[in-house]
Amino acid sequence: MLQGKTILITGASSGIGASAAGLFAEAGANLVLAARRKDKLEEVRDALPEASNRIAVFAGDVSDPAFSEAAVNVAIETFGGLDGAFNNAGILGEMGPVADMSLETWNEVLNINLSSAFLAAKYQIPAMKTVGGGSIVFTSTFVGHTMGIPGMAAYAASKAGLIGLTQVLAVEHGQENIRVNALLPGGTKTEMAGDDPAFLEYVAGMHALKRMAEPGEIAKAAMFLLSDASSFVTGSAMICDGGNSVTKS
Secondary structure (H helix, E strand, O other), rough: OOOOOEEEEOOOHHHHHHHHHHHHHHOOOEEEEOOOOOHHHHHHHHHOHHHHEEEEEEEEEOOOOOOOHHHHHHHHHHOOOOEEEOOOOOOOOOOOOOOOOOOHOOOHHHHHOOOOOOOOHHHHHHHHHHHHOEEEEEEEEEEOOOOOOOOOOOHHHHHHHHHHHHHHHHHHHHOEEEEEEEEEEEOOOOOHHOEEEEEEEEHHHHHOOOOOOOOOHHHHHHHHHHHHHOOOOOOEEEEEEEHHHHHOO
């Protein structure tokens, strides 16, 4: 589905991003894997020996204004261009009521989850114009879209903001053959979810399927949005949440 395409993945050192790396590599893509932890990125690459010559790693912080331009340049210099981007990096941030939340916490979450998406689009879109089009996917969430969860105001606001950004970018760049979509996972078994059995059981119960997603299940949805299989899909907030949004009991 991605044969010969060059895809940038942020948050690629673990969880959904690392699963996406394996899936996209198997599908024939050239990859730029980006995250803060270079050693973890190298572990992901080294776990894919048959595709290692098609994988570049780039360590940096998505909230750094220089990060997105540099990551795109790695794709261009290594593989000749950029066809797609899975902007997946994000944080939950310190949880708590808004009245008790520090401005520093709010700004940290907004910078990493939302402002980084603005910076990503700023540099990814011109690169995709050069190759005649492309596909951008932002990882959003059901929190703040179909459900409010106490203590998660910064996270919800930042991820809901991604949906608004997605819609505007899709309209601005559709005629240039650049598609932009948001992917809204349900609860997923990643480092962000933690390892408290009681909490994980509670989260699983929020879904119609009564389980959490494996990272690879979300990665498959991202691959659909990045591939030509979704050629008429743009501006969407695609829910991949195991029925979370329709479950009230």
